[in-house]
Amino acid sequence: MITNGKFGKYGGTFVPELIIPALEELEEAFLRYKDDEKFKEELEFYLKEFAGRPTSLYLAKNLSKKFGCKIYLKREDMLHTGAHKINNTLGQGLLAKYMGKKRLIAETGAGQHGIATAVVGAMLSIPSEIYMGSEDIERQKLNVFRMELSGGNVIPVESGSKTLKDAINEAFRDWITNIETTHYLIGSTMGPHPYPTMVKHFQSVIGKEARRQILEKEEKLPDAVIACVGGGSNAMGIFSGFVDDENVSLIGVEGGGDGVETKRTGATLCKGTEGVLHGSLSFVLQNNDGQISEAHSVSAGLDYPGVGPEHAHLKVTGRADYVAVTNEEALRGFELLSRYEGIIPALESSHAVAYAEKYAKIEETKGKTIIINLSGRGDKDMFLVAKEMGVEI
Numbered sequence: 001m002i003t004n005g006k007f008g009k010y011g012g013t014f015v016p017e018l019i020i021p022a023l024e025e026l027e028e029a030f031l032r033y034k035d036d037e038k039f040k041e042e043l044e045f046y047l048k049e050f051a052g053r054p055t056s057l058y059l060a061k062n063l064s065k066k067f068g069c070k071i072y073l074k075r076e077d078m079l080h081t082g083a084h085k086i087n088n089t090l091g092q093g094l095l096a097k098y099m100g101k102k103r104l105i106a107e108t109g110a111g112q113h114g115i116a117t118a119v120v121g122a123m124l125s126i127p128s129e130i131y132m133g134s135e136d137i138e139r140q141k142l143n144v145f146r147m148e149l150s151g152g153n154v155i156p157v158e159s160g161s162k163t164l165k166d167a168i169n170e171a172f173r174d175w176i177t178n179i180e181t182t183h184y185l186i187g188s189t190m191g192p193h194p195y196p197t198m199v200k201h202f203q204s205v206i207g208k209e210a211r212r213q214i215l216e217k218e219e220k221l222p223d224a225v226i227a228c229v230g231g232g233s234n235a236m237g238i239f240s241g242f243v244d245d246e247n248v249s250l251i252g253v254e255g256g257g258d259g260v261e262t263k264r265t266g267a268t269l270c271k272g273t274e275g276v277l278h279g280s281l282s283f284v285l286q287n288n289d290g291q292i293s294e295a296h297s298v299s300a301g302l303d304y305p306g307v308g309p310e311h312a313h314l315k316v317t318g319r320a321d322y323v324a325v326t327n328e329e330a331l332r333g334f335e336l337l338s339r340y341e342g343i344i345p346a347l348e349s350s351h352a353v354a355y356a357e358k359y360a361k362i363e364e365t366k367g368k369t370i371i372i373n374l375s376g377r378g379d380k381d382m383f384l385v386a387k388e389m390g391v392e393i
Helices: 017-033 037-051 061-067 085-099 112-124 134-139 141-149 164-177 195-218 233-239 309-316 327-341 347-361 378-388
Strands: 057-059 070-075 103-108 128-133 153-157 182-184 224-229 249-257 273-277 280-284 320-326 369-374
Touching (some): 017 164, 037 085, 057 195, 085 103, 085 112, 085 195, 103 112, 103 164, 128 134, 128 164, 134 141, 134 153, 141 378, 153 164, 164 182, 224 233, 233 369, 320 327, 320 347, 327 378
Parallel strands (some): 070 369, 103 182, 224 369, 249 320
Antiparallel strands (some): 057 070
8 A cells, every 4th residue: 555655744645546546556566676686687787788877976177166166066967868867767667667567658848858768668668658848849849859769759738838737737647547558657756656755766876876976086975965956856866865964965956937036936945835736745836826836947847836745845854955046047057067167067957056156155165065966968958048148050
């Protein structure tokens, strides 16, 4: 049976009864196979030989000099498909195969999870269909083409804000109709139990590697770990390696959009209130009547009005701090890392870079050691960034 799946009071299983049997089946399979030697060996093989793990922990010397802190980058951008998402899709894809599922469905915003789902489906010979808001399709045309090249069927979503929230809604509707044959491969640490726990488990490889690597390089733990937060999977992945170390500051950076004080923002933890969205209790952007508000960020991957429930728990307990970075600041982060290190980050990761610059200027943090989780690379964002900068390409 499903456990309560709670992080403090957050999380849970707020879904129609039709979905409960599928969630029970999924939890049972996850608990059975996550410690199964054959499953672990197969997953380890694919993570290493297919995805390209381990990723490096790179000392960004030029950025360190500019910021006045020692800046390390956890290079998830170097993975196959260009982001951390492949860690989770390999885990869940393999789990679906062991469960005998014949079809994968997924939601995607920036497109990285969609690509990771499509390529894993191709590799495991399981057909995949990816729901994507039509606004995000327009913003991320290159990623849509990559999904289709890999055999994924991209389904445009025209309802609501035509972004990630609406893609998730449509994926859930599909799953309810096709539960026996289909696995819904959720891409972040959100949704009903067991998804937040399961996705964190498959992404925890980031934190385990980063912890080992920083101890090898510095012989001590970092002073701070900074990661962008949309649904929260890359942040939860790296935070998991340090959450028990109280002297390590954990900082999640949300998409501030036009500013937290405006209506055009994706800063759920900074501005939102408690509520239920997509099957779990967490923080959400909503109006006084409890209707979900539209989120906004220049980054499609942070354009979500909810957040994973474990992040809500880390916020209210004070174990992690959550801040917001505006679109303009994120574009500066994009340009900073590109110019000083020759590394072009995803717009999502650019939010973390931008806040690291702010954090390094605080008097008491000068000279400290910071790990930035570089969750993805910026190939997908080149046309959008060029447009924002007024450059024709």
